[in-house]
Amino acid sequence: xxxxxxxxxxxRVDMGAIAIDELRKHASVAxxxxxxxxxxxxxxxxxxxxxxxxxxxxxALGMPGGKEKDRLCAHExxxxxxxxQLMTSTHIIEVFVxxxxxxxxxxxxxxxxxxxxxxxxxxxxxxxHPKELIKEAGTGxxxxxxxxxxxxx
Amino acid sequence: xxxxxxxxxxxRVDMGAIAIDELRKHASVAxxxxxxxxxxxxxxxxxxxxxxxxxxxxxALGMPGGKEKDRLCAHExxxxxxxxQLMTSTHIIEVFVxxxxxxxxxxxxxxxxxxxxxxxxxxxxxxxHPKELIKEAGTGxxxxxxxxxxxxx
Amino acid sequence: xxxxxxxxxxxRVDMGAIAIDELRKHASVAxxxxxxxxxxxxxxxxxxxxxxxxxxxxxALGMPGGKEKDRLCAHExxxxxxxxQLMTSTHIIEVFVxxxxxxxxxxxxxxxxxxxxxxxxxxxxxxxHPKELIKEAGTGxxxxxxxxxxxxx
Amino acid sequence: xxxxxxxxxxxRVDMGAIAIDELRKHASVAxxxxxxxxxxxxxxxxxxxxxxxxxxxxxALGMPGGKEKDRLCAHExxxxxxxxQLMTSTHIIEVFVxxxxxxxxxxxxxxxxxxxxxxxxxxxxxxxHPKELIKEAGTGxxxxxxxxxxxxx
Amino acid sequence: xxxxxxxxxxxRVDMGAIAIDELRKHASVAxxxxxxxxxxxxxxxxxxxxxxxxxxxxxALGMPGGKEKDRLCAHExxxxxxxxQLMTSTHIIEVFVxxxxxxxxxxxxxxxxxxxxxxxxxxxxxxxHPKELIKEAGTGxxxxxxxxxxxxx
Numbered sequence: 115x116x117x118x119x120x121x122x123x124x125x126r127v128d129m130g131a132i133a134i135d136e137l138r139k140h141a142s143v144a145x146x147x148x149x150x151x152x153x154x155x156x157x158x159x160x161x162x163x164x165x166x167x168x169x170x171x172x173x174a175l176g177m178p179g180g181k182e183k184d185r186l187c188a189h190e191x192x193x194x195x196x197x198x199q200l201m202t203s204t205h206i207i208e209v210f211v212x213x214x215x216x217x218x219x220x221x222x223x224x225x226x227x228x229x230x231x232x233x234x235x236x237x238x239x240x241x242x243h244p245k246e247l248i249k250e251a252g253t254g255x256x257x258x259x260x261x262x263x264x265x266x267x
Numbered sequence: 268x269x270x271x272x273x274x275x276x277x278x279r280v281d282m283g284a285i286a287i288d289e290l291r292k293h294a295s296v297a298x299x300x301x302x303x304x305x306x307x308x309x310x311x312x313x314x315x316x317x318x319x320x321x322x323x324x325x326x327a328l329g330m331p332g333g334k335e336k337d338r339l340c341a342h343e344x345x346x347x348x349x350x351x352q353l354m355t356s357t358h359i360i361e362v363f364v365x366x367x368x369x370x371x372x373x374x375x376x377x378x379x380x381x382x383x384x385x386x387x388x389x390x391x392x393x394x395x396h397p398k399e400l401i402k403e404a405g406t407g408x409x410x411x412x413x414x415x416x417x418x419x420x
Numbered sequence: 421x422x423x424x425x426x427x428x429x430x431x432r433v434d435m436g437a438i439a440i441d442e443l444r445k446h447a448s449v450a451x452x453x454x455x456x457x458x459x460x461x462x463x464x465x466x467x468x469x470x471x472x473x474x475x476x477x478x479x480a481l482g483m484p485g486g487k488e489k490d491r492l493c494a495h496e497x498x499x500x501x502x503x504x505q506l507m508t509s510t511h512i513i514e515v516f517v518x519x520x521x522x523x524x525x526x527x528x529x530x531x532x533x534x535x536x537x538x539x540x541x542x543x544x545x546x547x548x549h550p551k552e553l554i555k556e557a558g559t560g561x562x563x564x565x566x567x568x569x570x571x572x573x
Numbered sequence: 574x575x576x577x578x579x580x581x582x583x584x585r586v587d588m589g590a591i592a593i594d595e596l597r598k599h600a601s602v603a604x605x606x607x608x609x610x611x612x613x614x615x616x617x618x619x620x621x622x623x624x625x626x627x628x629x630x631x632x633a634l635g636m637p638g639g640k641e642k643d644r645l646c647a648h649e650x651x652x653x654x655x656x657x658q659l660m661t662s663t664h665i666i667e668v669f670v671x672x673x674x675x676x677x678x679x680x681x682x683x684x685x686x687x688x689x690x691x692x693x694x695x696x697x698x699x700x701x702h703p704k705e706l707i708k709e710a711g712t713g714x715x716x717x718x719x720x721x722x723x724x725x726x
Numbered sequence: 727x728x729x730x731x732x733x734x735x736x737x738r739v740d741m742g743a744i745a746i747d748e749l750r751k752h753a754s755v756a757x758x759x760x761x762x763x764x765x766x767x768x769x770x771x772x773x774x775x776x777x778x779x780x781x782x783x784x785x786a787l788g789m790p791g792g793k794e795k796d797r798l799c800a801h802e803x804x805x806x807x808x809x810x811q812l813m814t815s816t817h818i819i820e821v822f823v824x825x826x827x828x829x830x831x832x833x834x835x836x837x838x839x840x841x842x843x844x845x846x847x848x849x850x851x852x853x854x855h856p857k858e859l860i861k862e863a864g865t866g867x868x869x870x871x872x873x874x875x876x877x878x879x
Contacts, residue, residue, distance in 0.1 A: 128864030252281030405434030558587030711740030
């Protein structure tokens with residue numbers, strides 16, 4: 115199995131290094147990494163990781179800014195990542211941390227690491243242990259902040 | 268006939284299990300289930316159910332959160348599901364329950380179950396009894412809350 | 421010539437039946453009808469009418485609700501219908517009547533019928549009499565409510 | 574060379590006739606014209622002009638209304654026109670005049686004519702004199718209202 | 727290696743000339759330039775640079791205006807550029823400078839030049855020195871205004 119990791123120079127946290135660290139803890143998979151300037155460069159970078167580097171899954175890591183224009187960039191990047199998945203029939207786990215989700219730089223760094231690590235585990239489950247995800251269906255999982263949990267009747 | 272069921276670990280209700288329970292009540296169809304982390308992972312999961320698992324129709328089940336960012340996620344997922352249908356010429360019944368559609372967790376659980384069950388019936392009609400849908404054309408059907416009914420002149 | 425008619429069970433007016441009635445008044449064309457649950461199911465239904473049922477043009481009939489979420493659904497459906505047309509090189513006449521365009525159910529029923537009938541005529545012109553449309557270019561045609569007419573200098 | 578002209582019956586100005594008049598002043602090109610009901614019908618009309626009528630470039634002419642719903646229609650049409658260009662590797666010059674850009678019908682008629690004529694010249698340059706456009710790079714050209722001009726340092 | 731440069735006559739700064747000047751400082755690459763009227767014409771122009779002119783990467787340079795309609799144009803252009811990258815598996819570096827990012831024409835000219843030059847360096851790194859980008863991962867790089875830098879814990 116081969117996992118692609120794509121991240122950005124725009125991000126204020128080295129999310130790619132964190133993802134690779136976590137992936138290695140859970141499985142002995144080959145890892146291919148690329149870094150691009152910003153989140154709108156991620157879709158084609160992921161496509162190349164899938165088609166040219168033969169990755170079975172890719173993690174797309176980015177940190178959109180907090181302004182209205184940044185939200186639109188993130189929207190465009192997300193649409194591109196979904197289209198890329200449909201064109202390649204391959205999962206891309208989008209891990210975006212919006213700067214305005216946190217109150218200060220320290221929490222931003224913490225959230226980026228936590229969300230990246232939890233989604234690295236999801237990536238491994240998707241390619242190696244898909245039945246474990248079925249067991250978690252409907253349990254209100256969240257990545258980074260605490261889980262919402264199942265709705266009580 | 269083979270029906271795909273794709274749901275998420277993000278959802279706070281096990282919509283996949285409900286869908287399968289309802290599908291089995293109405294037809295003896297083969298069922299393939301996958302669970303992914305969130306709604307933006309659904310489009311490619313559905314594509315694989317159609318192309319690799321040879322499903323004739325898929326139910327895509329998800330529960331978007333109540334914030335503005337969540338609404339945008341749901342929008343991106345919906346666009347991806349429509350594109351997936353066009354690429355595969357196969358129906359995907361989107362069953363999304365927005366957390367802010369209900370007042371509390373109990374109503375959320377009820378709505379999720381009700382909407383999922385009613386759309387499971389729609390899925391069966393689409394592949395096995397399409398003429399029954401023509402009879403219901405223009406009758407203001409709703410899934411979950413009560414029907415709007417036909418407009419009175 | 422073969423005309424496809426796709427409508428929904430969500431609509432509160434039987435727009436499909438109205439379209440078929442009007443189409444038959446203007447030309448002896450074969451008609452294929454399908455009904456789907458909602459407007460987001462229309463794009464792939466139209467694709468199948470074009471590719472499997474060999475329709476030369478399709479009318480896509482729907483009635484989006486009046487809430488913000490409904491407007492977004494209509495936007496997604498419209499994008500899908502345009503993409504479907506590009507993939508098949510075939511016209512799809514979108515006939516959407518938004519519940520909030522009218523003041524009461526009676527006007528809603530009237531507008532749905534009127535707009536459907538006028539667009540049925542447009543569909544016939546597109547496949548059989550395209551030069552008639554050139555004569556109407558820039559004349560401010562509207563479907564349902566009264567025409568805007570040409571701008572006076 | 575062959576130029577396609579696609580316009581609408583919804584428009585309140587005969588933009589197609591104006592485009593053809595201006596194109597003929599600048600080059601002896603073959604011209605193919607189609608008229609469709611509204612701007613959302615333009616993308617597939619342009620695709621057919623390119624693929625079936627072998628046009629080397631197309632002008633897509635439309636006049637979106639001034640309401641919020643109309644703006645969304647224009648957005649969907651624009652997305653479709655861009656996708657059509659990518660699918661055919663052929664330029665489509667979008668000439669949209671929004672009703673709310675002007676104060677009265679007379680100005681609307683003037684703006685529609687002026688913008689259409691200036692973009693007809695752009696279309697000719699794109700297919701016959703691309704180097705003339707390079708000379709104008711960064712000069713703040715506008716079509717219709719007066720040019721913005723280059724930014725002064 | 728061959729670098730494409732696509733810019734617009736709408737822009738108020740000759741961004742294409744600036745890009746070419748900077749590219750030549752960093753590598754001896756072949757350069758192909760085209761100029762189109764506006765940013766919505768960029769996606770297909772980039773596609774032709776990639777497919778017909780065999781460019782290995784393209785810089786897409788534009789200056790959206792400051793009104794709401796202009797923001798929507800930029801959004802559509804960005805979506806088209808991402809789709810073009812996915813269709814060609816080739817990077818396109820989008821360099822957009824929004825008129826409302828700056829306070830006056832002089833700052834607009836400065837920002838356009840600075841952002842274009844910094845992204846020209848990114849383009850060279852992407853095709854010739856991709857490992858240098860990995861070193862910059864998560865360091866909060868910005869193009870034009872000063873860098874945000876890494877988040878402090």
